[in-house]
Amino acid sequence: MSITIRKIAKDLQLAVSTVSKALSDSYEISAETKRRVLEYAEKIDYVPNLYASTLKQRKSNNIAVVIPEVADSFFSAVINGIESVAQTKGYHVIVYLTHEDLKKEESILRDFRGGRVDGVLISVSGGAKRNSPIHDLSAKKFPLVFFDRACEEVEAAKVLTNDYESGYKATQHLIEKGCKKIAFLATAEDLEIINLRRKGYEDALRDHRLKSRREFILRCSNSEEDSYSLIHKMLCKKDRPDGIVGSIEKLTTLTYAICHDLKLKIPRDVKIIGFSNLPFASLLNPSLTTITQPAFEMGRTATILLFNILENKKGEVPNQRIILPSSLMERSSTK
Amino acid sequence: MSITIRKIAKDLQLAVSTVSKALSDSYEISAETKRRVLEYAEKIDYVPNLYASTLKQRKSNNIAVVIPEVADSFFSAVINGIESVAQTKGYHVIVYLTHEDLKKEESILRDFRGGRVDGVLISVSGGAKRNSPIHDLSAKKFPLVFFDRACEEVEAAKVLTNDYESGYKATQHLIEKGCKKIAFLATAEDLEIINLRRKGYEDALRDHRLKSRREFILRCSNSEEDSYSLIHKMLCKKDRPDGIVGSIEKLTTLTYAICHDLKLKIPRDVKIIGFSNLPFASLLNPSLTTITQPAFEMGRTATILLFNILENKKGEVPNQRIILPSSLMERSSTK
DNA sequence: TTTATTTACGAAACCGTTTTCGTGTACATC
């Protein structure tokens, strides 16, 4: 007979319900009985079966984090933020990686209906979300919080940054440093945050009477090689940009590598500013001017929101929308 | 009535057992009945309750990854490796962060006894492991695989790198580049891999007739500020080292920052080699010579080992010990 | 025709908890 609450009950001549209540410190049970139960449970090394109680209580104490990549300074900082609050709540964090693959994201989301997790924190991958299970979850009032990359058309709590402004400021910064031909590195997939950053970029150009050039807005692919050759091609041209806004970290470091390969001097030949949370942006050659997002804070805030929802299942928490501002850190790459 | 197997049974005038078997495509059920059940289940959007089946089958389809940090190029690459095989097996990866805190690690491990996960992949935090729950798990034959940082005294499968050799080679490299006074940055906590790397360092010094100096072996703390001041102090001295081996990534980048602050030129004033998996070590100022571990491969291999164990619960798989070699990537910081 | 065997399904036990609803005892209240 394995070590269950039943065994304790039998050995101690008690009813299972009594043991169960004693273990959860119910007021119905006398101090003396509690002591006996606790002591004996300890002695025989009783460990409650997680799944039995989950089944009964309909609560897994798990939350899911769905992100594109983990090898990214932004997302790894976010995870730390998430974990910092989940841990205080006794919750477990299951990490799901989509690798920017929409199909994978959908299959992950579908799986959540089984109850493996009580809530979801998600930063979506690019692409259309028409018949995505994300709508199902939202429609079923499944506890859901978006962070950084949200689905505008889905009703849910959201923690975002001021992407439009950041795109604007980044571009303006380059303009102030004398750039006339500024390129913008975007992702291939349609992402709201990238669109906003690009909008900020375009508006900054317009406001400063610089013309916006189609060929300077690069829709890079998810494959590093493809992106490499795209950016490489642009930088090889006679009429190459003198300033670059990297809308995601990967593309920015990639551009650095390309400039190294092409013997282009940063910032003399090209100035670069990138959205990035690299803790050692200042150690790069040259140190990188960044738009730095409050990654840890975003993780923390999103998780707090999620727990607000979780703990108020009945109360119907309104779908908050929180904006945490990013900041521009000027370094040598735009000197 | 919520959507359960019982509802399907009632609506279709079948027994619950029939429905259950139909859903799991049992040979006992006729094709016609299966079709009816599947169709109806689809129609009413039936989703099986994960915990009910887990309770009965005693299998969670979760594996745990216990690591010190996620914001580290090595560990995030490992996670990718782990996830790449877990996904093909239909398993879910729960990430646990210890932040190098032994107490936290222990409480995490203790929790595993409840059955939340079917197996554990772990890279231990420093410190003594005398009465650690890790021994319990191992004693109970709980599926367990160590990677990178193992507990030597615990019987379990292990995936490691050639730390002794790497420490030796790194030091030898500095010696060949003309360094006479080589420092070694270690962690405060006792870690087997760090000890091995240090042993390699010491042996290399001895083999090349260089004296080993106590004050050049720095036991850095877990706190960045403390480590900063420790390294800073060493580098401020007249008699400072002309070469540094960073045994972990964090300490290496930290040393870079300190050198910048102190206006020490790398590699002219100090040469630096670090254990690191930074994808852009070559973009640092100056580019960093590294000992690079096969991080993704380690994650992959460890997970494959774990599944070997999981899938052979009866067969008692022997505790393998796999060594994946690291490689020295020479760059400018040791020119 | 009688006896096996196969096929397709049902009844009920089971996994290990939690929770609801009693119930008997002791003590206080009227």
Next chain:
DNA sequence: GATGTACACGAAAACGGTTTCGTAAATAAA
């Protein structure tokens, strides 16, 4: 003495699946 009320505990019904075992009918083998 009858009634009310804490108190401490027990019996049994959940939770939603899986699994075992039994059985009626159909088919095959004797």
